[in-house]
Amino acid sequence: MTPLTLRKIQVEDAAGFTALHKTLAEETHFLLLEPDELREDLDAQKQWLKGCVESDSRDIFVAHADGVIVGFLDIRGGNFNRDRHKASLSLGITRAHWGRGLGTLLIEAAISWLRDRNGTRLELTVNCNNERAVGLYQKCGFQIEGTQRNALRVDGKFVDEYFMGFLLSESYSPEHSTT
Numbered sequence: 001m002t003p004l005t006l007r008k009i010q011v012e013d014a015a016g017f018t019a020l021h022k023t024l025a026e027e028t029h030f031l032l033l034e035p036d037e038l039r040e041d042l043d044a045q046k047q048w049l050k051g052c053v054e055s056d057s058r059d060i061f062v063a064h065a066d067g068v069i070v071g072f073l074d075i076r077g078g079n080f081n082r083d084r085h086k087a088s089l090s091l092g093i094t095r096a097h098w099g100r101g102l103g104t105l106l107i108e109a110a111i112s113w114l115r116d117r118n119g120t121r122l123e124l125t126v127n128c129n130n131e132r133a134v135g136l137y138q139k140c141g142f143q144i145e146g147t148q149r150n151a152l153r154v155d156g157k158f159v160d161e162y163f164m165g166f167l168l169s170e171s172y173s174p175e176h177s178t179t
Contacts, residue, residue: 002065004102006109009060009072011053014045016069017062024092029154030130031092061109063093063102070094073106075113086121087114098132107140114168122166127152127159134162142166
């Protein structure tokens with residue numbers, strides 16, 4: 001098994017990050033963007049990444065295997081006094097790397113990011129049909145806090161999303177994980 005490395009994204013990762021999103025869009029219907037909505041212009045992608053890299057309230061982490069980006073975590077903190085304690089996240093992992101602990105590694109990076117900023121809450125939305133992701137999030141301490149009915153339209157059909165939250169005060173500990 002190829003070792004995975006995790007680091008913050010750099011502007012120079014634009015082509016690899018674009019390729020990752022194309023792969024993810026082809027492999028699953030669980031991402032928000034459809035293949036034709038992806039940012040393909042490399043200069044535009046670099047500009048967008050530059051803004052992300054320079055942001056004080058957002059980070060993107062990329063996971064590498066054999067020099068290829070195989071997963072990502074996008075985490076965005078609140079910008080105002082009333083929501084600065086929380087962050088929202090999204091992540092994606094190529095099918096070839098499912099079941100290898102990468103999802104847990106990305107969630108642990110999000111928890112560490114939150115702690116470093118004295119935050120207390122992580123939140124996300126997930127397609128209710130994405131049982132694998134829901135299971136990962138629950139294993140890592142997230143709870144389903146609600147259902148957004150007809151939140152997405154996938155292949156012409158409405159799909160519900162779960163709203164899930166994690167409170168640092170109910171902290172997840174990797175050594176207590178069963179997988």
